[in-house]
Amino acid sequence: MTDDLQAILESKRRYRQRLAARPLAEKLRMLDALRERALLVRPTSSSLVREEPPTCRGKAGGMNRAERSEPA
């Protein structure tokens, strides 16, 4: 790894640290903006853009249609 690349990576790390240190309300507004951008670049046939369902034990068993007695 060259010194130049080291400097670039270090610069990126500092930038991420500065972002992480921003006030929570500001970071949450950034999430809103990031999601809006993601929706723009990920057209879908559904009105809802969703993520891949996780497979870990901790996230299995989310609320489903049957549990909510929602009409199919």
Added chain:
Amino acid sequence: MNIQEVIQTITQMQADGIIDTYAIGGAVGATFHLEPVSTLDVDIFVSFRSEPDSLLVSPRSIYDYLTARGCAADGEYLIIAGWPVQFLPPTGPLAEEALAKAVVHDVAGVPARVFSAEHLAAIALQTGRAKDKARLLQFVESGTLDAATFQDILTRHALTGQWAQFQRQFLSDTP
């Protein structure tokens, strides 16, 4: 689209007795500890309140409460303030502990219960998808993890083997 409104709604649901303990997990939870982590949905872990006259717990009251207030349902999500929100029970011991030990953060005057950085990192390790590994790396590189607390969680939840493998794969200079 306003995620602060989602947090306000969840807080109000707790105040109204619809849910007991809750905590924000996933990428939104990680954003409380790291730089903003882009995501498409919100994961809310909840201890579902028992239905009257039933030993079973049910998310029905959440669905009824939110749809009565104009929130739409889409598959396993409820749409709050433009965000798809998924309510998840903590089905494993690690998530149960994360929920019990979640930390309260102040978001512009609204309290938000969020998984600790160490629990989010451990859950990412346990889940093990590519994006979870990337998030775990973010936690490690950010220096936000308390090493003793993290190691304690890994030990108690039998994740030390996975952690060693992760370290070999991503944190070692020599392949």
